[in-house]
Amino acid sequence: MRPELVEHLHEYVGPAPEALLFTGPKGGALRRAHFNNLVRWVETVRKLGAPGLHFHDLRHTGNLWAAQTGASTRDLMSRMGHDDMRAALIYQRATSAADRRIADGLSGLVDDHRRGPARPHGDAHDPPGAG
Structure with missing residues (x-):
């Protein structure tokens, strides 16, 4: 705290x-x-x-930040005191930071795929002088 x-x-x-x-x-x-x-x-x-600034704006900001920590919908519902997940989903909307993390992660997966499976150092298939 x-x-x-x-x-x-x-x-x-x-x-x-x-x-x-x-x-x-x-x-x-x-x-x-x-x-x-x-x-x-x-x-x-x-x-x-x-x-x-309205007082309720503070609640909105706190819940938006809580969602950005990766809190589940159920966790947000409990935190907000809601029984309906509609309100919690509002706070889990996409953000530019989340978009950037997703795009970077996808790029990393593509790069890994292009490199192919990892081979041990000095693999017999390496050309002479490689490794």
Whole structure:
């Protein structure tokens, strides 16, 4: 776990397994309807240089990055709390980095095929002076 998260948990989250990670001003759960005002979201993201960023965008980014680690559809579904694989598949869409890895892998297979089967050093079929 990232040190920043461990620090947050230690400083702000109670020891009980059901303790909330983020709380409202009275210690209760943050409610969606009041979240933006309570945390001054618009002002905060503007200061960060990311105006227009929505809180849900963070979830989307985290799930996209999780998919790029090679997580299975079932793992993504569990992580997101979904029973339907449709949402998980959205995050497993092709990326240019994945396209590059696939293309490089295919090129390597073609090169290996063109070289033919590996032969031991000094094979009897090598021309004189080879090897």
